[in-house]
Amino acid sequence: MMPEDNKYSANSKPKFWNDPEKRSLLFQVLMVGTVILFALYIINNTMNNLESRGISTGFGFLSQNAGFDILLTLIPFDATYSFGRTFFVGLLNTMLVSFLGVILATILGFIIGVARLSHNWLISRMASVYVETFRNIPLLLQIFFWYFAVLQLLPSPRESIELFDGVQLNVRGLYFPAPITGDGFGWVVIAFFASLVMSVFMIRWAKKRQDETGQFFPAYWASFGLVIVLCGLTYLASGSPLTWEYPELKGFNFKGGINVIPELSALLLALSIYTAAFIAEIVRSGIEAVDKGQTEASSALGLPRSRTLRLVVIPQAMRVVIPPLTSQYLNLIKNSSLATAIGYPDLVSVFAGTTLNQTGQAIEVIAMTMAVYLTLSLLVSLFMNWYNKRMALVER
Amino acid sequence: MLHNDQKLPDLPAPISSTGPIGWLRENLFDSWVNSVMTVIAVYFIATTIGPLLNWAFFSADFLGDSKDSCTSDGACWVFVTVRINQFIYGFYPEAEIWRINILFGMFALLIAALVIERTPHRGWIALFTLTIFPIIAFYLLYGDAFGLEKVETHKWGGLMLTLVLAVVGIVAALPFGILLALGRRSHMPVARSFCTIFIEVWRGVPLISVLFMASVMFPLFIPEEMSFDKLLRALIGIVMFQSAYMAEVIRGGLQAIPKGQYEAGEAMGLSYWKLMGLIILPQALKIVIPGIVNTFIALFKDTSLVLIIGLFDVLATVQAAITDPAWPRVSTEGYVFVAFVFWVFCFSMSRYSQSIERKLNTGHR
Numbered sequence: 090m091m092p093e094d095n096k097y098s099a100n101s102k103p104k105f106w107n108d109p110e111k112r113s114l115l116f117q118v119l120m121v122g123t124v125i126l127f128a129l130y131i132i133n134n135t136m137n138n139l140e141s142r143g144i145s146t147g148f149g150f151l152s153q154n155a156g157f158d159i160l161l162t163l164i165p166f167d168a169t170y171s172f173g174r175t176f177f178v179g180l181l182n183t184m185l186v187s188f189l190g191v192i193l194a195t196i197l198g199f200i201i202g203v204a205r206l207s208h209n210w211l212i213s214r215m216a217s218v219y220v221e222t223f224r225n226i227p228l229l230l231q232i233f234f235w236y237f238a239v240l241q242l243l244p245s246p247r248e249s250i251e252l253f254d255g256v257q258l259n260v261r262g263l264y265f266p267a268p269i270t271g272d273g274f275g276w277v278v279i280a281f282f283a284s285l286v287m288s289v290f291m292i293r294w295a296k297k298r299q300d301e302t303g304q305f306f307p308a309y310w311a312s313f314g315l316v317i318v319l320c321g322l323t324y325l326a327s328g329s330p331l332t333w334e335y336p337e338l339k340g341f342n343f344k345g346g347i348n349v350i351p352e353l354s355a356l357l358l359a360l361s362i363y364t365a366a367f368i369a370e371i372v373r374s375g376i377e378a379v380d381k382g383q384t385e386a387s388s389a390l391g392l393p394r395s396r397t398l399r400l401v402v403i404p405q406a407m408r409v410v411i412p413p414l415t416s417q418y419l420n421l422i423k424n425s426s427l428a429t430a431i432g433y434p435d436l437v438s439v440f441a442g443t444t445l446n447q448t449g450q451a452i453e454v455i456a457m458t459m460a461v462y463l464t465l466s467l468l469v470s471l472f473m474n475w476y477n478k479r480m481a482l483v484e485r
Numbered sequence: 486m487l488h489n490d491q492k493l494p495d496l497p498a499p500i501s502s503t504g505p506i507g508w509l510r511e512n513l514f515d516s517w518v519n520s521v522m523t524v525i526a527v528y529f530i531a532t533t534i535g536p537l538l539n540w541a542f543f544s545a546d547f548l549g550d551s552k553d554s555c556t557s558d559g560a561c562w563v564f565v566t567v568r569i570n571q572f573i574y575g576f577y578p579e580a581e582i583w584r585i586n587i588l589f590g591m592f593a594l595l596i597a598a599l600v601i602e603r604t605p606h607r608g609w610i611a612l613f614t615l616t617i618f619p620i621i622a623f624y625l626l627y628g629d630a631f632g633l634e635k636v637e638t639h640k641w642g643g644l645m646l647t648l649v650l651a652v653v654g655i656v657a658a659l660p661f662g663i664l665l666a667l668g669r670r671s672h673m674p675v676a677r678s679f680c681t682i683f684i685e686v687w688r689g690v691p692l693i694s695v696l697f698m699a700s701v702m703f704p705l706f707i708p709e710e711m712s713f714d715k716l717l718r719a720l721i722g723i724v725m726f727q728s729a730y731m732a733e734v735i736r737g738g739l740q741a742i743p744k745g746q747y748e749a750g751e752a753m754g755l756s757y758w759k760l761m762g763l764i765i766l767p768q769a770l771k772i773v774i775p776g777i778v779n780t781f782i783a784l785f786k787d788t789s790l791v792l793i794i795g796l797f798d799v800l801a802t803v804q805a806a807i808t809d810p811a812w813p814r815v816s817t818e819g820y821v822f823v824a825f826v827f828w829v830f831c832f833s834m835s836r837y838s839q840s841i842e843r844k845l846n847t848g849h850r
Contacts, residue, residue: 117675124679131706138705209519210512211526225831226824227786230800234824237807238816423691430793441697451701459690459698466689 150448159434179439187422193361198368205373224366236355236431255335263349264336273327280323288312352433364421375410415473564815565822575642584625638716642797650788654723655781662731687729695722700794734776738769778838782831
């Protein structure tokens with residue numbers, strides 16, 4: 090018995106190249122080696138190329154004078170500021186358009202998504218035409234369409250269209266009156282935050298009471314009213330410390346007020362209309378995923394339709410909706426980089442465009458730009474995963 | 486006892502719940518909210534669709550050879566009909582356009598054969614489309630062999646370039662995507678982390694920055710004496726970007742294969758590559774065909790971004806033609822034409838993907 094066993098085990102000892110563990114080790118070593126060699130090859134080539142073109146490496150260029158102006162800046166900027174500052178100007182502009190775009194796209198997407206499920210045949214048909222049209226046309230084309238075919242045809246500043254009192258629309262953009270805060274406006278701000286804090290407590294209290302007693306209190310409407318009333322009273326009590334600066338036509342252009350440049354409007358319109366088509370589909374599938382029995386059960390319990398939606402359907406639909414919605418938000422942020430095609434000064438346009446052309450520091454600039462988007466993506470998906478985990482159905 | 490066994494004849498349903506009137510009552514006016522919405526919708530449609538049709542068809546100009554032929558106040562489609570060759574073929578030499586036409590014909594035949602289910606030997610046709618056809622296509626387009634005149638890639642453009650970018654992008658991204666997906670699920674920690682990092686990096690950045698990288702950084706990476714075609718650079722960028730997305734689609738398919746399939750393959754003593762190639766991948770890929778089609782749609786739309794690095798796809802050709810001073814005020818017509826082209830392609834693909842999804846849906850989950 091024994092010798093046979095020995096023979097068997099001697100035979101079964103696999104050859105070196107047949108042992109899966111050793112083979113995978115060898116494979117991984119080879120892989121690391123190949124990647125390192127490839128990286129060295131590229132770095133070597135790059136160094137040679139940079140040297141022969143006389144480009145210095147490093148991030149020293151960031152402190153040099155930029156020497157160009159930017160159309161829209163949220164922080165002070167002119168030609169005397171540094172290249173490093175152009176990075177932040179572009180980044181803030183990207184964040185501005187992404188933030189506004191996410192909000193608009195979400196609102197529009199939810200409306201269209203719900204409309205697609207409407208019992209009204211015409212409304213649901215119109216919603217599907219919307220989705221099928223805008224989702225199947227490239228975003229860049231839509232940006233061009235809004236910018237070159239629609240907004241460029243608006244009248245000159247002299248013949249502006251006055252939409253509301255003080256709101257002017259012309260080829261240079263949309264002009265709003267700008268609020269000028271006077272003494273005592275700080276009290277209104279304080280009142281606003283105070284009422285927000287109170288609302289949070291009220292909503293918590295309402296939820297707790299509902300969990301314990303089942304009694305319903307319209308906490309959201311109440312807190313909305315609270316904010317309005319408290320802020321309004323403080324505003325009046327502190328002597329209405331707010332005046333408006335109206336845009337005025339001086340020479341060939343408007344001065345004063347808040348100007349929304351057409352590049353921003355075109356980009357925002359295209360981004361939110363395009364993304365809303367995708368969000369609408371996500372919302373629709375989320376609502377359809379909620380079992381019909383849930384709605385029936387809640388109406389059997391006597392819940393009114395609005396509260397059925399808010400307390401039963403939407404929380405369950407959100408579980409299905411949030412993960413794909415996250416991807417759409419990320420897509421919107423990344424797609425905002427198409428701004429460069431119409432000259433909206435976002436990160437890619439200002440930094441990876443103008444700054445790169447002026448300095449020639451391709452590697453540093455592109456790496457920084459990519460790192461920004463990568464960080465944004467990772468942050469948003471971390472946040473959304475956390476939120477998703479909190480909302481997810483807890484099962485066995 | 487008065488008893489009548491005879492069944493009374495069925496009365497027709499009340500007129501208010503059948504026929505067009507019943508349909509209207511049920512679908513458009515079943516509550517006052519819906520009635521109000523219907524009226525608003527009808528008003529909206531009447532005020533937009535009518536003028537739109539009038540602009541696009543009834544008072545539009547179709548024939549002619551210059552802007553002067555556009556005399557009515559509708560759309561000036563003359564712009565499109567005059568420039569159509571440029572929009573489709575770019576700046577390809579006119580004498581050589583027959584090569585593109587042959588290619589378009591072959592491509593259409595292959596696609597038709599692959600989509601229609603009764604075609605015999607679809608597997609072999611698919612293999613041909615993925616391997617031999619690209620080689621034929623390259624020699625037909627580029628020439629410089631078999632007595633064909635050489636056409637440099639900077640003369641390629643229009644719809645033909647859009648298709649080249651999209652098809653090459655997807656065909657090349659497929660094998661890379663499969664490898665990356667397998668790597669991400671591998672038990673080897675080094676391979677797994679390499680693949681995960683590659684996928685997450687390319688998925689986390691916008692395509693534009695990848696294209697910028699391809700156009701300004703790639704030339705620095707290679708030895709100075711080597712020349713590097715602009716189109717090829719863009720293609721490499723697109724393929725890297727796309728294979729990351731493809732990898733995630735395929736990973737989804739791999740995850741959907743029950744563990745028993747892996748175990749059965751291992752019990753049979755199959756090696757890793759045989760297990761994957763013969764058992765897992767065929768099933769996984771079949772499941773994710775809709776996902777692949779969706780990725781393809783996204784890529785097809787995204788090819789328009791090459792405009793930013795100076796390649797002339799169909800959108801860029803039209804965009805350039807619009808700025809021609811001989812054709813003032815034709816931007817809307819141009820954009821509508823491009824939108825229509827993209828829409829037809831994307832819409833039919835999305836319908837195709839939906840039909841596959843329905844067909845593959847076996848009912849059990």
